[in-house]
Amino acid sequence: xxxxxxxxxxxxxxxxxxxxxxxxxxxxxGEIASSFDLTNATVxxxxxxxxxxxxITETKDKNYIYYSLNSTVFEDILTWIYQVGGKNDHAEK
Amino acid sequence: xxxxxxxxxxxxxxxxxxxxxxxxxxxxxGEIASSFDLTNATVxxxxxxxxxxxxITETKDKNYIYYSLNSTVFEDILTWIYQVGGKNDHAEK
DNA sequence: TATCTATTTAGAAATATTTCTAAATAGATT
DNA sequence: AATCTATTTAGAAATATTTCTAAATAGATA
Numbered sequence: 001x002x003x004x005x006x007x008x009x010x011x012x013x014x015x016x017x018x019x020x021x022x023x024x025x026x027x028x029x030g031e032i033a034s035s036f037d038l039t040n041a042t043v044x045x046x047x048x049x050x051x052x053x054x055x056i057t058e059t060k061d062k063n064y065i066y067y068s069l070n071s072t073v074f075e076d077i078l079t080w081i082y083q084v085g086g087k088n089d090h091a092e093k
Numbered sequence: 094x095x096x097x098x099x100x101x102x103x104x105x106x107x108x109x110x111x112x113x114x115x116x117x118x119x120x121x122x123g124e125i126a127s128s129f130d131l132t133n134a135t136v137x138x139x140x141x142x143x144x145x146x147x148x149i150t151e152t153k154d155k156n157y158i159y160y161s162l163n164s165t166v167f168e169d170i171l172t173w174i175y176q177v178g179g180k181n182d183h184a185e186k
Numbered sequence: 187t188a189t190c191t192a193t194t195t196a197g198a199a200a201t202a203t204t205t206c207t208a209a210a211t212a213g214a215t216t
Numbered sequence: 217a218a219t220c221t222a223t224t225t226a227g228a229a230a231t232a233t234t235t236c237t238a239a240a241t242a243g244a245t246a
Binding site: 121122123126133134136137138140141155156157158 | 190191192193194195
């Protein structure tokens, strides 16, 4: 929900890698899990955090849950960085 | 040094608040510590992490150490966010 | 030189996070 | 209905992080 949550979620390399995988389109939890050396349960845990922070959304189809990237959530982080980073070419919401 | 380190450092609200304080100019460790309900030792620990990640630099003057903001380090984060966030108005280095 | 002041370091306790295995859920297929 | 498949949840173990107190450092002042 807040900036801390977003940052904390992005701090873990695995979660950034999941986000990168989803850049090419929606994937099932299984597909995501099999690209990492982690159990499905662990990947499920990371997906939950990503979902809670709003970085991904899910849609169900048959037996599968497809995860998709939601890029709008990056806005708050950009806004904060531009504020402290002293840049001024970033439009306000 | 890497993106994970930067993100991890920014994930903690206290450290973002320290960065925000430094936006108005260099401050001593003591000045920073007295604006938070934390011991000097704890603030020193956070300053060390911020320094390691390159967000701040220090200069010594007499008995004091002044900490200053180094905003160039935000670039890598911006680059990553623009890549996954699908924005394309951010110049490459 | 002795002491004061600002800050850091060491080490321990408290807390939080990540990962695993095993079990649970729930929808699809036979 | 029984079973299979994809995924999540629960709970525990391993690991990492934050915070504190007490001690150390090191430069400044008396």
